[in-house]
Amino acid sequence: MSVLTTAPHTRRGFLGLVGTAALAAGCSSASGGSARKTTKLRYQGSAGSITPPELAADLGYLGPVTLDWVGNTISGPQDIQSAATGQTDFGGAFNGAVAKLHSAGAPITAVISYYGVDQYSYNGFYTLSGSPIAGAADLFGKKIGMNTLGAHDEAILDIYLGRNGVTEADVKKVEPLVVPPVNTEQSLRAHQIDVAVLGGILRDKALADGGVKPLFTDFDLLGSFSAGTYVFRNDFLAKNPDTVHAFTSGVGKAIEWARSTPLPEVVDRFTKIIKARGRNEDASALKYFKSFGIAGTGGVIAEKEFTTWISWLEGQGQIPKGKVKAADVYTNKYNSFANGGS
Structure with a gap:
């Protein structure tokens, strides 16, 4: 069970929770954790909506990689904690939450942006x-x-x-x-x-x-910015670089497909995916979808998308000043779009 679902929700309580998650992540790493070779990625979805990896899978962009849905979540911090502790293989959250979890010692790295803010998505x-x-x-x-x-x-x-x-x-x-x-x-x-x-x-x-x-x-x-990233455990990255490359580049391609395809076609595709997967979901709200809001091409992560929140967290006293460096929290090396490819 996730840390957040068993602890009380209190103002400023998250920093203590990520410390617990980081400790659990360390224990998981010591006992093997997610350090296994695989092309099947366990993940949590979101009821009534389509995530970029789910779109990528439906479009056939993930190559040999398949997705294994293990349930839904409404919490980014909970999602990345599940990835950090090996309950799932990847998870996504707000970049500030990723920086916090990293600060607490969790062995995770962000590899691609998956949501953001623009004039349509905010x-x-x-x-x-x-x-x-x-x-x-x-x-x-x-x-x-x-x-x-x-x-x-x-x-x-x-x-x-x-x-x-x-x-x-x-x-x-x-x-x-x-x-x-x-x-x-x-x-x-x-x-x-x-x-x-x-x-x-x-x-x-x-x-x-x-x-x-x-x-x-x-x-x-x-203004416009990418706000959240998908993370993997570092031991998983070391064991499965080709899987992560296929996943990241495929998700990047799906992001660009959604950006360049006429909106009615995107919504129609989303609706068909939800109906086909048979999870008893209401797809009616999909007609309001306009954008994932991601700033970088193919979900490429910009350094300022972490430094902005690291500075804010330091100013709030939620992480020690100078402890977290953006370059240690994320990488674009698995994303083909980072080198101008597609």
């Missing part, structure tokens, strides 16, 4: 249309519903509060809560939370339903 912080919340100070004592703590949404919230003059002491007056993405809009409309973090198809559905207004978005704050 996360917004939304309130009800009649809400008096209009600025950062109005969030004191308010509940902010997001998919997980210690990841993208909480980092964006802290940046927003900091840029609007909210002190570290007052930041603690704002209460982020974990709400499953599929329930976030409903929780907002039921007044169970005061602000809902919504992205992608769930955001567009909520806006189409009406009655909500934006407070701010991550695109407003930071």
Whole structure:
């Protein structure tokens, strides 16, 4: 079982949790962990949506590599912890969460970006249309519903509060809560939370339903950037370089296919994949898909996509200053697009 699903969700609690995950990862490494030769990759998916690796597999871009779905997750930190402890072979999370886990000693390396922020794909912080919340100070004592703590949404919230003059002491007056993405809009409309973090198809559905207004978005704050990466354990990388190369380059090719293919065709492909895999999922929200939001061609990782969050984490006191260097957290060597190939 994952660390996050068994521990309480508290503000700033993630750093302690990644230490536990790193310890578990070390134990797993000592007993063999994921250090095995394979072309079958265990992974966690996301209900009602298609990930870039799933698209790559359907398009036939992964070569000899096959995917072995072991379940779904709504938490990036939990997903990379599962990879770090050998429960899965790869996992994806916000780059700040990847840097935290690396800082705690987990033997992982990021190999390709898989989601990001652009004018079409972004996360917004939304309130009800009649809400008096209009600025950062109005969030004191308010509940902010997001998919997980210690990841993208909480980092964006802290940046927003900091840029609007909210002190570290007052930041603690704002209460982020974990709400499953599929329930976030409903929780907002039921007044169970005061602000809902919504992205992608769930955001567009909520806006189409009406009655909500934006407070701010991550695109407003930071513009376009790749925000999350897939990671593998270092022992797995050493044992399976060809498998990781096929996976990474195939996923990169799928990213470019989604970027260059007319949107109706992309949505139609996604819908067919969901129906064919038979997991009893609702595919109706797929019509709102617009983009993966990935900045780099083929998911190539840019150094600033880690240094931005490493600096923020250091400023927050969540990792020791100078302990984590971006070059130690990620590599593009498995991605054919890094050298101009495809």
